[in-house]
Amino acid sequence: MTVELRAATPSDQSDFRRLWQGFCDGYGLTLAPEVTDFTWGRLMDPGNALTLRLACLDGRPQGFAIHQHHPSTWVLGDDGYLEDLYVAPEARGRGLGRALIEDLVAIGRARGWRRLYWLTEIENAAARRLYDQFCDNDGHIRYRMTL
Template sequence: MTAAIRDIAAPDKAPFHALWQGYLDFYGVTLTPEVTARTWARLLDPASPLRGRVAAKGDALLGFALSLTHPSSWVAGEDCYLEDLFVAPQARGQGLGRALIDDLITQARARGCHRLYWHTRHDNAQARKLYDSYVQTDDHIRYRLTL
């Protein structure tokens, strides 16, 4: 499937929200409408560190990658964190996840980032197969404290 990878844009609101809901459903997460609205606003704000790229075919969005860059105490420059990656179920297995990651690698290198990292659930076998084709897990365990 040929899809263009591009920056998310204001006209993408409805199709992005549909994909976003699919992503939340996959992870069994419920967010308030305010959080989703704030995420959308950040994606469109050029001053926000949160960036969104989408895989699009015509007006249809087939997937997205949301990332941000941040300073690191381990390298002289910045790291890029792939926070969210999602491909619509009907578009999976066609290379879109790989295309979104490859695009993010190019984008992060262009911004001078030194590393790209992400995480996923241990039981997300389909995603892990893709991720393992880039790099093996570094055996870090994530802790998240809600404040």
């Protein structure tokens, strides 16, 4: 088994859509096709803050991390935000989620980010077992208002 972590390219669109659908299905989400089209366009736009990293097993994308960085009022520098992390069910248990987070840690350190953070649903026990190996949750509760 060969694991490769890399930036997504336009040729990865069909694999991204397959993985993205699995991610949405896992959360019971139905997104309009134009939202996925818009997201893909943003991910491929070098001028956009969102970035897509892929975890590939034997050359085939089997997981992704969507992230961005932004200024912070709490540190002397930027924060990195891991917006979405997903590994296909058939590839789980092979360390891809851990590898994607470690990849972002390395990117953040190289770019001078001061912190990396992410959110997950409180009942997502499998993800929390992984995340708890990196750091403790910070006790915050998210509020999100639709505008």
